[in-house]
Amino acid sequence: MNSSGFTLDPERLPRHVAMIMDGNGRWAQKRSLNRIRGHTEGTESVREIVRTSRQIGIEIVTLYAFSTENWKRPAQEVSALMKLLKRFLKSELSEMMENEIRLNAIGAIERFPEDVREVLRQVMEATRGNRKMTLNLALSYGGRDEIVRAARQLATQVGSDQLSPEDITEAVFSNHLYTRQMPDPDVLIRTSGEMRISNFLLWQIAYSEIFVTETLWPDFRRDEYLQILSEYQKRERRFGMTSSQTQKRSPDRQARSSTTP
Numbered sequence: 001m002n003s004s005g006f007t008l009d010p011e012r013l014p015r016h017v018a019m020i021m022d023g024n025g026r027w028a029q030k031r032s033l034n035r036i037r038g039h040t041e042g043t044e045s046v047r048e049i050v051r052t053s054r055q056i057g058i059e060i061v062t063l064y065a066f067s068t069e070n071w072k073r074p075a076q077e078v079s080a081l082m083k084l085l086k087r088f089l090k091s092e093l094s095e096m097m098e099n100e101i102r103l104n105a106i107g108a109i110e111r112f113p114e115d116v117r118e119v120l121r122q123v124m125e126a127t128r129g130n131r132k133m134t135l136n137l138a139l140s141y142g143g144r145d146e147i148v149r150a151a152r153q154l155a156t157q158v159g160s161d162q163l164s165p166e167d168i169t170e171a172v173f174s175n176h177l178y179t180r181q182m183p184d185p186d187v188l189i190r191t192s193g194e195m196r197i198s199n200f201l202l203w204q205i206a207y208s209e210i211f212v213t214e215t216l217w218p219d220f221r222r223d224e225y226l227q228i229l230s231e232y233q234k235r236e237r238r239f240g241m242t243s244s245q246t247q248k249r250s251p252d253r254q255a256r257s258s259t260t261p
Helices: 024-030 035-056 068-072 075-098 114-126 143-159 170-174 222-232 243-249 251-257
Strands: 016-020 060-067 101-106 133-141 187-190 209-212
Touching: 024 035, 035 060, 035 075, 035 133, 035 222, 060 068, 060 075, 068 075, 068 133, 075 101, 075 114, 101 114, 133 143, 143 170, 187 222, 209 222
Parallel strands: 016 060, 016 187, 060 133, 101 133, 187 209
Antiparallel strands: none
């Protein structure tokens, strides 16, 4: 039993947890603050969730930090988010190194300003050798865009006779996604109570266990996260099979015994 009172089976922890961090703006509006204050407060939740994940042994955490659609937001807010991202990356580098957390980014990173891309490159390079946990930041990310990019890459290979259409399997397609060589998320958590997935990891969450909480992201902290993981361990993951088949196969345990990328 952990300090928060939730009993977690270390053999049945999810390998990969993905999160849609929603509600920063509403958190600020409820307090008559500007939206940027909500985003700033949300970084505290990021720190706590990443620390908790590392402490309990989660291998991969993917956070939906900035979507392709977020570029449509007011220029002032986008600019403030870019500055906040730079500040966060710089401030967290020492902790990532101390806790052996590798930073990775998925999405159309080329759309970011050069100064942001440079800081991101520096932190990713500095943490490249860390092996205890991977933190994926989904930046300028969209699930449909990711799938279209993969389809274009495969079409190019077919057109140049590097690949035949018959060779395109789910595994081949997955290898052209940003998350190639990573296990799909076992858990998808969305804060703020919205019942949608917002173009996030559309391919990868086919069999993810989905949890939606009314809590706004800046208020989402360790105890609620552990409670969700405890609830996850009570669920039966059948992957399209019957209960008796899954009991024989034990997919969670098999997945955890495979090599971590």
